[in-house]
Amino acid sequence: MRVLIVEDEPDMAEAVRSALRLEAIAADVAGDGDTALELLAVNDYDIAVLDRDIPGPSGDEVAERIVAAGTGMPILMLTAADRLDDLATGFALGADDYLTKPFEMRELVLRLRSLDRRRAHHRAPVLEAAGLTLDPFRREVYRDGRYVALTRKQFAVLEVLMGADGGVVSAEELLEKAWDENADPFTNAVRITVSALRKRLGQPWLIVTVPGVGYRIEGSGSGG
Template identity: 60%
Template sequence: MRVLIAEDDPYLADAIRTGLRRETIAADVVHDGTRALDAVIDENYDIVVLDRDLPGVHGDEVCSRLAREHPEVRVLMLTAAGTLDDRVAGFELGADDYLPKPFEFPELVVRLRALERRNQPASPPVLDAHGVRLDPFRREVYRSGRLIRLSPKEFAVLHTLMKADGGALGAQTLLEQAWDANADPFSNTVRVTVSNLRKRLGRPWVIQTVPGAGYRFGTAA
């Protein structure tokens, strides 16, 4: 999942980004509405966490334009304006969810996970294939009943590959889903992460290299 945090309070924005990365959610930050709209054009975000009172282009206008021009991007409004009228107005602008400040961080994560599921074909929350069981909410991975300790990036890559249901994903796609905008597309980050992930999961390998296409989750033919 790729999330853009559009929040003018740098301390809150940084705290949210740090927390989301610990939850294996790739997150970037902008501090005004103009940069938020530009970022959505430049990057493939799944969700925008949007402060309503943004400088530059106001958050209400950002929400309206996203709903109109980028309907595939979900919007979660995160704002101090939390009355019933405020929430109704936010939904009328095109927001998909609305969370008043102050908020509890676990609730933000749960709401983001729920919004992510709306953009995907129906699938069981817990993924289980080829002897690997991945629970995205508990952030646990088991191989043949044995708990596997993974880094946040390794978990995110495995989750992305398993959701592809046997389809091959290129390094660029994995970068977009598991890393933030600062990731270097010309580095060997994906290759190293996949190599380490294979070793942690053990044999027989369940992540295959597809020449010219990238990687897929599944056993060798």
């Protein structure tokens, strides 16, 4: 999952990003409305977390732009206000959920996972391929019924690969979806993580390297 956090308080934004990283959720931060719109224009996000009171275009305006784009991206509003009329206007703008400050990071994570499950995507909540079962909510992976312990980053990479339904996923796409905007595009982190993930899953190897193209799960998708 990749999330855009729109929050103008640097300490709060970094605290949220750090908490999400611990849950294998990649997060980019925008401190104002203009930056948020720029990031939305060039990146694909699963969920937007919007503070309503930000410099430049307000959180409300950013929400309106997201809704107008028609992507179906869920929006979680953050606000210090707790008045019913604020909730009403937020939902009227297209917000899917609301969280008032201060809040517990665990609650934010639970709400994000709930929104992620409700997204209008074709992918099933539990992914299955080539004897693998990945449960995004419980953060569990099984191979042929055997539990496989993975690091947070290995889990995130496997989730992207399995979500491709047998298709080839490039290293660039893995870097985009499983890391955040601060990731070095020239890093070998993807290759190292995939190699470690392949070993964790065990033999016969399930992750196939397609030279010059990327990676895919062997034996999944319509192509077998």
